[in-house]
Amino acid sequence: MKKTFLLFLFITQFSFSQKQWFTTYTDSIALVKDANNITVSFTKDIKKISPKLKFDIKTVLNTTPYLIFFYKDAANIPLWEQVIPEQKQFFYELGGSEAEGKRIFGLFFNGFYLPHELGHALEFTLYGQIEGSYQSEYLANTIAILWWKKHHRGAELQQCYEAAKKMFAQLPNPVPEGSTIEAFFGKNYEEASQNPYVYGYLQFKQFIEIYETKDLPDFDAFVDNLIKTKK
Numbered sequence: 001m002k003k004t005f006l007l008f009l010f011i012t013q014f015s016f017s018q019k020q021w022f023t024t025y026t027d028s029i030a031l032v033k034d035a036n037n038i039t040v041s042f043t044k045d046i047k048k049i050s051p052k053l054k055f056d057i058k059t060v061l062n063t064t065p066y067l068i069f070f071y072k073d074a075a076n077i078p079l080w081e082q083v084i085p086e087q088k089q090f091f092y093e094l095g096g097s098e099a100e101g102k103r104i105f106g107l108f109f110n111g112f113y114l115p116h117e118l119g120h121a122l123e124f125t126l127y128g129q130i131e132g133s134y135q136s137e138y139l140a141n142t143i144a145i146l147w148w149k150k151h152h153r154g155a156e157l158q159q160c161y162e163a164a165k166k167m168f169a170q171l172p173n174p175v176p177e178g179s180t181i182e183a184f185f186g187k188n189y190e191e192a193s194q195n196p197y198v199y200g201y202l203q204f205k206q207f208i209e210i211y212e213t214k215d216l217p218d219f220d221a222f223v224d225n226l227i228k229t230k231k
Contacts, residue, residue: 021034021038021110021114021156022106022110022111022153022156022160023103023106023110024080024105024110025079026080026081035059035077035114036058036059038059038114038115039057039059042115042147043055043118045150045219045220049227050224050227053125054125055121055122055125056073057070057075057121058073058075059074059075059076059114060074061077062074063078063079063082063083064076065087066193067083067109068113068114068116069117069120070120070124075121077109077110077114078109078110080105080106087196088105090197090200091105094166094167094200095167104167107156107160107163108160108163111156112156112157112207113144114144115143115147117140118143118147119139119140119141119142119144122223122226123139126226131189132185132190133182133185133186134181134182134186134202137203137206138206138210141203141207141210142210142222143219143222145207145210145211145216146217146222149218149219150218150219150220160207161208161211164204164211165204168205171200171201174192174201181202185202
């Protein structure tokens with residue numbers, strides 16, 4: 001009975017977190033609590049696939065110009081009120097209004113991108129320190145989309161997709177003539193990751209492409225193959 005109650009409590013807490021997630025938080029305590037519930041759920045899913053894999057990640061509030069990122073053993077997440085004005089202006093401009101820009105921030109940075117960073121954590125666990133690259137971001141975006149699909153968040157992913165198309169349509173292609181997007185971001189990743197107009201081009205492009213792909217496996221099969229084929 002006790003185990004059943006605890007399981008019910010966890011499911012209830014996680015379901016509540018999911019209802020709040022994909023919105024722009026104003027309460028930093030609630031943000032971290034809900035983010036950690038999602039991180040626990042993601043970790044449980046990984047452990048079911050590979051019980052022996054050491055995967056112990058926490059989530060911390062740490063608003064920087066990178067907005068959301070994985071470092072060492074933590075996914076660092078942002079609070080809107082702490083975002084620098086220049087980056088808020090990016091969302092206002094491409095969103096078309098302050099309200100829409102703030103909403104889109106919530107969809108992605110208090111929403112979609114947490115399992116993206118946990119995907120980077122999984123990549124780090126499997127391969128060790130990895131330099132930022134187009135391929136690494138593509139992997140993390142794929143993991144995030146598949147994980148949200150596993151947890152039946154298709155409606156929120158659809159909202160992210162529509163927002164990504166809206167934002168991407170307004171961003172100039174930063175890749176110089178004669179280069180490829182993979183080579184450009186591999187060479188300029190650090191600089192690009194601090195410029196929302198350049199980095200947004202990469203991220204929104206990838207989201208749209210992966211979301212529109214019809215033949216992806218489910219999350220469990222994708223991660224199981226990733227672990228089994230680790231070199």
